[in-house]
Amino acid sequence: MSAISIENLVRDYGNGKGVFDISFHVNQGEAFGFLGPNGAGKTTTIRHLMGFLKPRSGKCTIDGLDCWSGRDKVQARLGYIPGEISFFDDMSGTEFLKFIAEYRKLGTQNRKEELLERFELDPKSKIKKMSKGMKQKIGIVAAFMHDPDILILDEPTSGLDPLMQNRFIDLVAEEKEHGKTILMSSHMFEEVERTCDRIGIIRNGRMVAVDYAKALRERHTRSYTVTLESEAAAEAFAADFNGIRNESQVTVTTKQSLEEIFMNYYGGDKHDQHGAV
Amino acid sequence: MISMALYKREMKGSIKLLVIFGAVITMYVAIIISLYDPEVMKTLDSFAKMMPELMAAVGMKTNTANLLGFMTSYLYGFILLIFPMVFSILRGNALIAKYVDKGSMVSLVAAPVKRHTIALTQMTALISGILLLVFYSTIVELICAESGFPGELDATELVMLNGGLLCLHLFIGGICFLSSCLFSDTKYSVAFGAGIPAFMYVLQMLANVGGNAENAKYFTFFTLFDLDNIIVGKSSAIAAVLVLFAGAVVLYILGIVLFERKDLHI
Secondary structure: OOEEEEEEEEEEEEEOOEEEEEEEEOOOOEEEHHHHHHOOHHHHHHHHHHHOOOEEEEEEOOOOOOOOOOOOHHHHHHHEOOOOOOOOOOEEHHHHHHHHHOOOOOOOOOHHHHOOOOOOOOOOOOOHHHHHHHHHHHHHHHHHHOOOOEEEEEEEOOOOOHHHHHHHHHHHHHHHHHOOOOEEEOOHHHHHHHHOOEEEEEEEEEEEEEEEHHHHHHHOOEEEEEEOOOOOHHHHHHHHHHHHEEEOOOEEEOOOOHHHHHHHHHHHOOOOOOOOO | OOOOOHHHHHHHHHHHHHHHHHHHHHHHHHHHHHHHHHHHHHHHHHHHHOOOOOOOEEEEEOOOHHHHHHHHHOOOHHHHHHHHHHHHHHHHHHHHHHHHHOOOOHHHHHOOOOOHHHHHHHHHHHHHHHHHHHHHHHHHHHHHHHHHHOOOOOOOHHHHHOOOOOOOOHEEEHHHHHHHHHHOOHHHHHHHHHHHHHHHHHHHHHHHHHHHHHHHHHHHHHHHOOOOHHHHHOOHHHHHHHHHHHHHHHHHHHHHHHHHHHOOOO
């Protein structure tokens, strides 16, 4: 059964902005990567799922509940990291997390402490004075602390350093093992291919591909086998270029960037329009 | 139902303003009431005779017969209108529109709390502040009048008057609240939430000056707060106050319904 489903969603902002006839679904217990350049319509789609926007036409459901009319019921089981983090500036991180726990009517039995430890976050300072990365961590804790079944993550690793990005990816992988359904948007192919089973690619408001991550990866990686003069040289080459050595032959693979993948699908128009999401 | 967690947060956010305005009101009420003195009143009346337009513009009329009449002239034309109004404007905007504008509304709507619960909570916080200000003013007026001029002030009349004042401020709060729910941009929320009451107040000042300008009274809701006739319990004045109250109810309901249906680009 699909936990998240979007059918023929349309929202036209004019000037070619918006989302046009988008359809895809995310199965129960699946991690879905939602990939696209800036301004492609990822956030607009997610806002519909969150019940912030009413579909002009089409339908969004989560667990069979309409995302607009049943939004409060949907929200009970949902964890959300917004693409643009903006909390109550007048509060400290501690106060904010306490407020959210109270507001969501969570008891003291929640995952706050565990998550704060995992991301090495000391939330005592004022949110206004926090760095982007710290705010992002607060957002992660707020999204995961009530142990939701469904996670909607809008560019969740932005602002995090590589170490914390890895920790976040590990967290997502763990959640997936626990049977959680995950929709994660990103503009980086590498990030979603590491965690997601399936990937949907959106461009200029239209879904251009929905496929298994493995299939996409295979389609968009190229491998080369080179023969070197000696095994020693081959070993050094394999170490430097992350290749697999077989005697004096080394096989290296390259991944295409997202932009190249788009090019592959559509040719031309290398630079996607950038703009407000 | 309202969300207690959110209500607590918003009341905390109102405290600073409430304390400041409470202090200002205390000061003014104490000073004005202490000025009540037939001799001084003659002086003030002579001012009013010398420059009737200016005095009338701020609601000060001549021939204030008793202490309450004196108070209506000198407190209810400016101090007790402006300060609660400014409170409504500032808090009304901050309760919904500011959250939407800054994007922090996400934290409130991305939770299993219905939108009308959020709006109802914010409305309750705004009304609580207005109630506190009007209630506090009444207490201060009673204390100052009783300590300075025992037996001079008819408490029932004062309560009637402040009941009317409360309805007026609920109505103003309703304008601010509706504007906050309607606009996703602080700019517009403030423009309407502050602009309409301020413009109406200016019309009221014009109308007070008299002459041709008196016709301005037909275009401002402040006319519905008819001080002198409320005190004497005239039924038309009471009806006008009830109109303000009914208007307030409509404004708040409209605000909640709009917020419920609104697209949030956050």
